[in-house]
Amino acid sequence: MDVDHTSKAEVQFNKVPVEFSGKGTEFFGIWIVNVLLSIVTLGIYSAWATVRTKSYFYGNTKLDSHAFSYLAKPLQILKGRLMAIAFFVAYSLVTSFFPIAGLFFSIALVFLFPWIIVQGLRFDSRMTSYRNVRFNFHGTYGKAFVTFILLPIVGMLTVYLAMPWVMKKMNEFVLSNTSYGEQRLSTYIETKQYYLAALMVLVVTVIGVAAIIAIVFAAVGGLDPAAFVGLSTAAQIAGGLVYFSLIFLVSAIFKVKIRNHVFNSSEFEDLAKFRSNMSVLPYFMLISTNFLAIICSLGLAYPWAAIRTARYFANSTQAKISNKADAIIDTNGDHKSSFGDEAADAFDIGVSAI
Amino acid sequence: MKQQLSGTYYFPKTSRAQSVELLVNGEVVNLYQNHKCIMATNTSQLSVSSAIPGVALEVEFLDGGKFIAANSSDRLSLANGKIERLEKSVKWVLASVLMVPLLIWFGIAVLMPKLVTESVKHLPDVVAQEMGEQTFYALKKSILDPSEVAKADREKVISQWQQALDQLGLSKDKFTLHIFKSDFFGANAFALPDGTVVITDDLLISLQDKPDAILAILLHEIGHVQRQHSMRIVAQSISNSIIIAVVFGDLETVAELLVGTGAALVQNAFSRDMEREADNYAFEKLHELGIPATAFADAMQGFLDLNQAHADQPETEKKGLMRYLATHPDIEDRIERANQYGQ
Structure with missing residues (x-):
């Protein structure tokens, strides 16, 4: 679906290139040296490493020949990271050594979680700038609590029937609260598309699992669990590959359908429109070859995988920018909280809409 | 200029x-x-x-x-431009490719376990006590049911246990034995860090005629407590998560999965080491009590027979890759080690 709600006479849109110019070999050097420095400084340097990595990807992503910039300072990240680690240690110690007291800690965490999400999104937005104008995030704690705590509970109570709608609500929360300078992102994403994507995932999962069962049945002549134990190493590896392929296929379907829909249905009114034309098979090939390469190289292929993924995303994105792009005002203050962002890292709850 | x-x-x-x-x-x-x-x-x-x-x-x-x-x-x-020069230098990049895996292995497999083993020794007793009591409470509320074994049989096991504690000079207040029925655990025994030891009905029944074998298993559990294994596992898994999060802060999901799997394999390797440590403890104490270490082999054989009764294939068939997923060493290895110690 194309969005064309605004076509005032004086606004002219021009198609502009979306490029990613990062190189695998170049990023490999940055990455491996930074990992080494992070280890020998007992982790302290990791904050600098994060900033350098992000700067590399932002600086090499160009829209209309203008690069993005990553603005966070290493010390901000370090402070947030230390607090997040302190919190993580306290949480792990309490839940492991005092399980009952840990229960209360977990409940407290439920209330902390929306705050971490909002802080993380705000930090990420404010630390991103394009043409010297920063992004911003306006989501509130209350809305985040409803979206990320209450709605998922509703989703589970409906035996996951409402889950696609809940995911749409989550994406909507992130998108509609994002702004570039003063200009809000408008989004028209539709619940229907999330149900379509979920349906495709469901169908593929059912077919895939049925196929696996059929193959196993043919191979060992039965479904007795005892038969599996006697399988050779080669058969175990083959089984693992089929299993991971199915997981990657399913996640590729969902990612591609939702990313295309989100990009095609969101715009900065009178300023920028986007299109995404990712397709399932190439993206599936991309993530599965990345996975294989990373495993076979014992992790050393990570930089190569990260670069080609970023390039694929850039190549599947088109943008149109209006003649107003030159006159966007940045009104962001200087408030910076890195803690939420790093806590989100340590607890592994990245919220990304696209 | x-x-x-x-x-x-x-x-x-x-x-x-x-x-x-x-x-x-x-x-x-x-x-x-x-x-x-x-x-x-x-x-x-x-x-x-x-x-x-x-x-x-x-x-x-x-x-x-x-x-x-x-x-x-x-x-x-x-x-x-100092860091940029390193990042562009072929020498530094190659050195990093060699050093990074070595340092990660050294940190996770050598340094951290040492540090953790040393530091848990300084944890106050009250931590182990609280941890044990709270876990025991939670287990009793969830997956442990009252024993259905005849009272006389239970008392026999408990009196044998207390006698062994006396002989070994271990505190009867600290090490308390409890017998429960549990569908979740099946035939099993486990120890909590405060010295609470639990043995299930199923295990008791399967080793009914071999009191020495039961004692061997219980001594193995005491070994876990004495060597502070639960504390070490907790401290180690926390420190490993932190090392991985800090060193690879920017990893994407796929790479994270890989690193996570590696960490789990290392964790299981430690778990197998700890089981061997507890086995050794049991051998030594059996020896002190004048019981041959083969009693432990009998207990392990009991597990094997039990497994064989439930499935056509014994657990020792876990060969190939499955071996690395196991938290316990191969049962046949353990039997062999017990027999060797006996000689």
């Missing part, structure tokens, strides 16, 4: 952009647009981004304006 870069100037607080030339001459900085000077300032009024290979230089001015160089390899001598 005179330096000149071409690039784009972004005006303060707006997205307005202009192609410019940046000229740095000593401490004087000038911006030229079509050979016309549009700004004059000095080096104390600006900050230059740290140089990163492949990333264009950025100069931020005090008023919020910003200059981004057009060519991503252009640099100013003002910029800090």
